[in-house]
Amino acid sequence: MKTLVIYLMAGHETPELASAVEAGGADVLEIGFPFSDPLADGPVVRRAAERALAAGMRTAACLECLRDVGKRIDLPLVPMTYAALLEAYGWERFASDARAAGATSLIVADLPADEQPELRRVQLVAPTTTDERIALAAEHTDGWLYLVTVTGTTGARSELSPALAPLVERTRRVTDVPLYAGFGVSNPAQAAAAAELADGVVVGSAALLAAEDGPQALEAFVSQLRAALA
Amino acid sequence: MSTGVYGAYGGRYVPETLVPALDELEQGYKLALRDPAFAAELEELGSRYVGRPTPLYDAERFASGGRRILLKREDLCHTGAHKINNAVGQALLATRLGKQRIVAETGAGQHGVATATVCARSGLECVVYMGSEDMRRQHPNVERMRLLGAEVQPVEFGTRTLKEATSEAIRDWISNVETTYYLIGSCVGPHPYPAIVRRLQSVIGREARKQALEMVGRLPEAVVACVGGGSNAIGLFAGFVEDHQVRLVGVEAAGAASLAGGRTAVLHGARSSVLADEDGQILDAHSISAGLDYPGVGPEHAFLRDSGRAEYVTATDEEALAAFHRLAETEGILPALEPAHALARALDLDAEVVLVGLSGRGDKDLGEVLAR
Numbered sequence: 001m002k003t004l005v006i007y008l009m010a011g012h013e014t015p016e017l018a019s020a021v022e023a024g025g026a027d028v029l030e031i032g033f034p035f036s037d038p039l040a041d042g043p044v045v046r047r048a049a050e051r052a053l054a055a056g057m058r059t060a061a062c063l064e065c066l067r068d069v070g071k072r073i074d075l076p077l078v079p080m081t082y083a084a085l086l087e088a089y090g091w092e093r094f095a096s097d098a099r100a101a102g103a104t105s106l107i108v109a110d111l112p113a114d115e116q117p118e119l120r121r122v123q124l125v126a127p128t129t130t131d132e133r134i135a136l137a138a139e140h141t142d143g144w145l146y147l148v149t150v151t152g153t154t155g156a157r158s159e160l161s162p163a164l165a166p167l168v169e170r171t172r173r174v175t176d177v178p179l180y181a182g183f184g185v186s187n188p189a190q191a192a193a194a195a196e197l198a199d200g201v202v203v204g205s206a207a208l209l210a211a212e213d214g215p216q217a218l219e220a221f222v223s224q225l226r227a228a229l230a
Numbered sequence: 231m232s233t234g235v236y237g238a239y240g241g242r243y244v245p246e247t248l249v250p251a252l253d254e255l256e257q258g259y260k261l262a263l264r265d266p267a268f269a270a271e272l273e274e275l276g277s278r279y280v281g282r283p284t285p286l287y288d289a290e291r292f293a294s295g296g297r298r299i300l301l302k303r304e305d306l307c308h309t310g311a312h313k314i315n316n317a318v319g320q321a322l323l324a325t326r327l328g329k330q331r332i333v334a335e336t337g338a339g340q341h342g343v344a345t346a347t348v349c350a351r352s353g354l355e356c357v358v359y360m361g362s363e364d365m366r367r368q369h370p371n372v373e374r375m376r377l378l379g380a381e382v383q384p385v386e387f388g389t390r391t392l393k394e395a396t397s398e399a400i401r402d403w404i405s406n407v408e409t410t411y412y413l414i415g416s417c418v419g420p421h422p423y424p425a426i427v428r429r430l431q432s433v434i435g436r437e438a439r440k441q442a443l444e445m446v447g448r449l450p451e452a453v454v455a456c457v458g459g460g461s462n463a464i465g466l467f468a469g470f471v472e473d474h475q476v477r478l479v480g481v482e483a484a485g486a487a488s489l490a491g492g493r494t495a496v497l498h499g500a501r502s503s504v505l506a507d508e509d510g511q512i513l514d515a516h517s518i519s520a521g522l523d524y525p526g527v528g529p530e531h532a533f534l535r536d537s538g539r540a541e542y543v544t545a546t547d548e549e550a551l552a553a554f555h556r557l558a559e560t561e562g563i564l565p566a567l568e569p570a571h572a573l574a575r576a577l578d579l580d581a582e583v584v585l586v587g588l589s590g591r592g593d594k595d596l597g598e599v600l601a602r
Contacts, residue, residue, distance in 0.1 A: 124246045
């Protein structure tokens with residue numbers, strides 16, 4: 001069965017929303033730690049980050065949120081954030097405090113494999129990534145590889161990116177780790193199409209939009225994604 | 231460890247999508263540096279298009295107390311600021327890399343105008359991101375860019391100034407990286423941009439050093455330049471950094487003092503000294519001058535500060551305005567508000583000969599000055 005990864009922004013409602021994600025049948029939950037200047041993010045995640053920061057979701061509060069989520073659900077939890085937060089908190093300290101709060105790994109959106117190579121994290125590869133760099137990312141990655149399906153930022157696209165198939169093919173040649181495809185996967189049809197190529201999908205912006213309508217709406221959306229991947 | 235580090239600063243903190251483009255840029259830049267045709271074309275454009283060398287001017291009435299203040303007149307460059315030195319060079323690089331579309335960010339509009347100018351000259355598509363607050367403050371430059379054929383994209387979120395415009399330009403680049411060249415305006419951003427911009431702006435310092443020797447028979451005791459992102463300062467300092475008896479003084483806006491008041495943080499692809507809070511979240515900068523209204527600074531400046539080779543001080547909006555009026559009334563030169571910060575501090579340095587980078591002219595700032 002294909003893996004379904006859902007992204008939520010850290011916030012006061014996140015524990016309740018996380019339960020809905022689990023009930024809907026997701027396998028992994030990414031929790032965004034908001035940054036003021038998120039270069040990899042499109043408008044939906046950016047707006048969610050702005051709101052979270054305005055609500056006081058700084059690093060300590062995000063770690064607390066992670067801990068609260070871990071108390072409620074049994075899914076692997078993966079914080080996703082930007083280098084600026086780790087630089088300020090301390091790279092290793094961030095990794096160890098996140099682990100202590102229940103994180104199983106870490107994603108840093110603006111940290112290519114050759115920066116801070118000793119920090120264990122899920123590496124990202126993109127359609128523009130060379131074969132040499134795919135090999136580097138695969139060698140350093142923590143558990144699975146995050147395949148960025150589009151040359152662009154996060155957020156919904158009208159169709160699944162045609163760049164995913166060749167990216168999966170190139171990545172498969174150098175590694176056996178699971179490949180989860182994200183960025184621009186926003187509905188069950190796209191999730192199903194992406195899952196035919198990859199081992200799993202990541203849904204972020206579309207999940208944030210569903211979460212705006214509350215836990216029930218989010219659970220329904222996640223269930224639809226789950227059904228499409230079954 | 232990656233290349234492009236200045237002590238603890240610099241690096242490449244960008245989404246993976248951009249890394250191959252940065253590698254390609256670095257490769258193309260290295261090839262260009264080895265190609266005599268590139269140097270010759272840059273030289274030719276410098277003299278016939280930009281108007282180099284720019285004069286060094288002895289501002290006798292502006293100076294006081296027997297001190298000499300020499301102004302490096304980058305305000306006399308085509309388009310009215312030093313920004314064109316960098317834009318001309320990077321447009322040549324873009325063409326060598328086969329890119330037909332240029333994106334850029336602008337704060338005061340000077341870099342946007344310079345970029346729109348070189349794109350018009352080279353027949354390149356040009357998109358400039360500019361915060362809507364800056365579009366209001368620097369309206370003549372918005373019109374100028376449009377007349378030059380550029381598309382000016384308003385940035386309507388956050389502080390609506392240079393920080394957000396830069397983020398948006400980088401996001402555009404991420405989305406169009408195969409066809410697009412990102413023409414960054416200052417010595418900031420991921421490697422190799424800080425090195426490229428420094429190299430292209432170092433013509434300021436090279437000329438100034440030679441001119442100072444000719445004019446006063448010796449080197450100045452101090453070289454002063456304003457610092458926003460820091461490109462005119464890094465270019466001017468480049469001419470004197472090996473002359474250890476020459477003080478290098480960078481002047482930041484008091485409300486945007488990334489070096490005098492910042493901390494180590496990551497912004498726009500590099501680790502540098504940044505106005506950030508203890509969690510690494512970027513803080514808002516505040517300055518009357520849109521060109522200095524930026525919470526980050528080039529990584530090499532952070533390195534020069536830590537090493538003690540350069541010192542960084544601040545000037546307030548009021549001090550910059552006073553220097554603006556003083557230069558206008560004593561020398562008949564309307565400076566941009568950015569170098570007016572450098573002029574303000576040059577007046578109180580304990581030195582016989584001070585060389586100041588007059589990085590741009592003040593026409594764009596008349597509205598802001600008259601409103602005070």
